[in-house]
Amino acid sequence: MSTLEIKGLHVSVVTEEGAKEILRGVDLTINSGETHAIMGPNGSGKSTLAYSIAGHPKYTITSGSVTLDGADVLDMTVDERAKAGLFLAMQYPVEVPGVSVSNFLRTAVTAIRGEAPKVRTWVGEVKEAMSQLSMDPAFSERNVNEGFSGGEKKRHEILQMELLKPKIAILDETDSGLDVDALRIVSEGVNRVKTNQDLGIMLITHYTRILRYIKPDFVHVFAGGRIVEEGGPELATKLEENGYAEYVTA
Amino acid sequence: MALATLTNYMTPTGREEPWRFTPLNRLAGLHDPQVSLRDRISLEPLDIPVGVSVTIEDAEAFPSLSETSDQIVIRVREGASKLLLLTIESNAEIREPIFLKREVLDLSPEVSRVQINAGANSHAIIVIENSGEGVFAEEIEFNLASGANIKFITLQEWSSRAVHVARHHAIVARDASFTSFVITVGGSLVRILPTVEYTGPGSTAELFGLYFATDGQHLEHRVHIDHDVPGAKSRVNYKGALNGDSARTVWIGDVFIKAAAQGTDTYELNRNLLLSHGARADSVPNLEIETGDIVGAGHASTTGRFDDEQLFYLMSRGIPAEQARRLVIRGFFSEIVSKLNLESIEVRIMERIDNELAEVIA
Numbered sequence: 255m256s257t258l259e260i261k262g263l264h265v266s267v268v269t270e271e272g273a274k275e276i277l278r279g280v281d282l283t284i285n286s287g288e289t290h291a292i293m294g295p296n297g298s299g300k301s302t303l304a305y306s307i308a309g310h311p312k313y314t315i316t317s318g319s320v321t322l323d324g325a326d327v328l329d330m331t332v333d334e335r336a337k338a339g340l341f342l343a344m345q346y347p348v349e350v351p352g353v354s355v356s357n358f359l360r361t362a363v364t365a366i367r368g369e370a371p372k373v374r375t376w377v378g379e380v381k382e383a384m385s386q387l388s389m390d391p392a393f394s395e396r397n398v399n400e401g402f403s404g405g406e407k408k409r410h411e412i413l414q415m416e417l418l419k420p421k422i423a424i425l426d427e428t429d430s431g432l433d434v435d436a437l438r439i440v441s442e443g444v445n446r447v448k449t450n451q452d453l454g455i456m457l458i459t460h461y462t463r464i465l466r467y468i469k470p471d472f473v474h475v476f477a478g479g480r481i482v483e484e485g486g487p488e489l490a491t492k493l494e495e496n497g498y499a500e501y502v503t504a
Numbered sequence: 505m506a507l508a509t510l511t512n513y514m515t516p517t518g519r520e521e522p523w524r525f526t527p528l529n530r531l532a533g534l535h536d537p538q539v540s541l542r543d544r545i546s547l548e549p550l551d552i553p554v555g556v557s558v559t560i561e562d563a564e565a566f567p568s569l570s571e572t573s574d575q576i577v578i579r580v581r582e583g584a585s586k587l588l589l590l591t592i593e594s595n596a597e598i599r600e601p602i603f604l605k606r607e608v609l610d611l612s613p614e615v616s617r618v619q620i621n622a623g624a625n626s627h628a629i630i631v632i633e634n635s636g637e638g639v640f641a642e643e644i645e646f647n648l649a650s651g652a653n654i655k656f657i658t659l660q661e662w663s664s665r666a667v668h669v670a671r672h673h674a675i676v677a678r679d680a681s682f683t684s685f686v687i688t689v690g691g692s693l694v695r696i697l698p699t700v701e702y703t704g705p706g707s708t709a710e711l712f713g714l715y716f717a718t719d720g721q722h723l724e725h726r727v728h729i730d731h732d733v734p735g736a737k738s739r740v741n742y743k744g745a746l747n748g749d750s751a752r753t754v755w756i757g758d759v760f761i762k763a764a765a766q767g768t769d770t771y772e773l774n775r776n777l778l779l780s781h782g783a784r785a786d787s788v789p790n791l792e793i794e795t796g797d798i799v800g801a802g803h804a805s806t807t808g809r810f811d812d813e814q815l816f817y818l819m820s821r822g823i824p825a826e827q828a829r830r831l832v833i834r835g836f837f838s839e840i841v842s843k844l845n846l847e848s849i850e851v852r853i854m855e856r857i858d859n860e861l862a863e864v865i866a
């Protein structure tokens with residue numbers, strides 16, 4: 255059982271006009287097995303929250319804390335956070351020219367597990383994970399995210415999550431740019447990992463569509479850099495009907 | 505004859521266009537007629553397969569096959585009394601690479617002249633491995649008869665004091681194909697001129713290069729391709745990385761499409777990756793076109809810094825910073841290295857690159 259605890263998190267970015275505060279006091283606790291949907295309008299700071307937890311150097315934490323099972327996440331390097339059990343499925347996965355998917359996956363899994371996976375079982379493990387996500391085996395010889403379609407990038411993110419077996423995963427708009435079939439395949443992947451590994455999930459989304467496939471236990475409305483309302487799945491239904499207007503003007 | 509040429513010899517001053525990037529004071533006198541050059545052949549073949557001969561010949565019996573205005577190459581032609589001649593028989597299909605090794609262990613300047621004749625429809629891979637710390641000027645002329653297919657790999661794995669100035673000229677006949685890989689990772693000053701001329705249609709030249717400069721290194725590659733027959737093709741792709749504030753690289757890509765060269769198809773590319781702030785990469789593509797009747801002609805040149813987003817992405821998957829950097833840089837070069845198709849050399853080059861990186865990080 256793991257717990258990610260975010261307390262009073264304030265984050266700013268450096269702009270030409272100086273520091274600009276984006277997160278203004280975020281409090282959120284995610285336990286293993288729980289799915290928390292973070293829903294909010296564009297520009298409200300959802301990706302900033304995700305990147306700040308993962309340790310992207312662009313974001314400066316001005317106050318607050320993030321801990322995973324009591325350990326100070328903000329004190330860890332980016333790779334240490336991943337080794338501690340955090341995973342971020344990115345809204346815009348990055349292309350790494352000349353590095354094949356198979357080399358990338360093997361390197362990452364070796365780093366996370368602390369030893370190289372056994373060649374024989376590893377090949378099978380990757381093959382199976384890929385076929386469950388309806389990915390062509392030829393995919394593993396392509397370069398990381400290079401020339402991938404939007405849907406391929408998202409499947410590739412979930413494939414990594416499946417192999418890296420994190421404790422807590424942050425999925426940043428994993429649903430964006432997916433057609434219905436891809437959305438279903440990706441959602442099934444997330445649910446599979448959740449069941450098998452008792453994963454805790456922060457599911458960031460703009461739309462309620464993905465919540466039909468991945469059932470949230472908690473829904474948090476995010477606006478202006480903080481959580482402005484919290485509830486159960488019924489809150490998502492309300493958002494579907496009314497949108498974010500009342501939160502943005504408030 | 506020697507005297508006549510010497511009076512024509514103009515010592516480069518550094519103001520001439522071909523010399524303006526080169527630090528002449530680091531040439532150890534290769535360009536200076538006051539400095540005498542040792543006349544010796546330090547290149548040694550390992551195994552010589554059936555269908556190939558390697559002989560040492562009197563230079564006068566084998567006049568140069570091409571024209572040059574490069575002053576140091578002129579000195580090579582003047583100064584070399586012997587020449588290494590490598591001949592590949594017509595129709596020979598040589599599967600194993602032909603390795604030639606040069607390991608120079610002293611710094612007195614020397615010249616080296618080589619001619620490589622590939623008979624009609626012959627196939628071969630020629631690998632030259634340079635290591636140690638020599639100071640030398642070389643010219644290699646390749647003469648590809650029709651239908652010949654030659655892959656040439658030259659490795660500059662010099663130690664840090666070496667000076668190497670060279671011209672590698674290919675004459676490519678009808679339907680012949682010349683592919684070269686110029687891999688420069690060592691040396692104090694390296695200046696290589698990979699040049700190509702065509703003598704018949706259907707001919708192809710593909711010139712690949714990889715260079716990695718660290719502190720105190722000047723690595724210069726000056727590609728020159730003359731299209732003056734119809735229907736020839738050229739491709740150029742050179743990639744370089746620079747690590748260390750005094751690392752310098754120069755890449756020149758001169759491609760000339762003459763009026764007679766209808767149907768030419770050419771593309772040249774140079775990419776540089778700057779890994780530290782003071783490092784400087786000069787990149788000058790130059791395409792001159794005298795006929796509109798061509799298949800295609802293009803060039804691209806980019807010089808950029810290391811992409812921190814790639815580093816973040818890899819690290820967010822648990823990969824430590826240093827390993828992530830190595831992965832990105834190996835990835836950058838893999839486009840070139842993977843085309844070598846010689847596993848032992850691929851591994852060696854990638855390891856050398858890892859080491860070059862590690863040295864600066866440490």
Ligand SMILES: Nc1ncnc2c1ncn2[C@@H]1O[C@H](COP(=O)(O)OP(=O)(O)O)[C@@H](O)[C@H]1O
Nearest residue numbers: 267268269276295296297298299300301302303
């Ligand atoms: N480098 C930056 N300079 C200025 N503003 C930025 C920078 N990075 C992000 N922002 C701003 O921060 C806000 C939150 O962005 P983001 O976290 O991406 O929102 P979301 O993911 O909810 O759409 C936006 O208004 C965005 O314009």
Ligand SMILES: [Mg+2]
Nearest residue numbers: 300301345427
């Ligand atoms: Mg976002």
